[in-house]
Amino acid sequence: MGRQWLHAKRAVASLKKAQANGKLVKEIMVAAKLGGPDPDGNARLAAAVDKARRESVSRDVIERAIKKGAGTGDEKLVMEHVVFEGYAPHKVPVIVEVLTDNNNRTAPELRVLFKKGQLGAPGSNKFLFDHVGLVEAYRPAGSDPVDAEEAAIEAGADEVTPLTHDENDDIPADAAQGARFITERTAVHAVSKWLSSNGWSVVTSEFGYIAKNNVKLSDEHRAEAGEFLQHLDDHDDVHRVWAALE
DSSP states (O other): OOOHHHHHHHHHHHHHHHHHHHHHHHHHHHHHHHHOSOGGGOHHHHHHHHHHHHTTOOHHHHHHHHHHHHTOSSSOOOOEEEEEEEEETTTEEEEEEEEESOHHHHHHHHHHHGGGSEEOOTTSSGGGEEEEEEEEEEEOTTSOOOOHHHHHHHHTOSEEEEOOTTTOTTSOTTOSEEEEEEEOGGGHHHHHHHHHTTTOEEEEEEEEEEESSOBOOOHHHHHHHHHHHHHHHHSTTEEEEEEOBO
């Protein structure tokens, strides 16, 4: 028997990389639209650009995305931010953030994906989450670990929790320390800037949703919910999936 499966595997890996890079470019455009084209004054854009560079997105593509988002190039960004609320299998509350240039196309596709779960009306479960600022960062290998709580206080964050490579693969496996800083939405940029100036590498700087209470599931049910969430995340227009899953 031939080794056609190798070609199929490579094709799937290539497709996933293209999808991931497409989402990175979209994030750069949206960050530039919301906060301006200068990464030094736009923490969300700086984090998105750094991540794109690590994923080998070319400089030309990054620059075009910034210009398109900021409206300084020939192309103008037409992108709608849509939030879907619902439940994954086994009643796990989910919020899905979508960035789309055609919601008439995206909304029916999301409804199809939600057939294994339950799609709710706007406001149906957002009250189960806190809408906050999220800054995720790490101290590079070889750095001395610091007191993360003290760093959070100095930076102006409200809360901090440890963060590992398994939880966010943008954190290098050999990082000296990783942390997620939870902030007021208005403080995201200030917190990111303080961390960047004090030995931290920022990988995420954005608004997000933190569940007030997480659902505990058996391993079997957790796998089913996880598969559903992965299908949502794989959709080209899905920007972030937030789930109240422990």
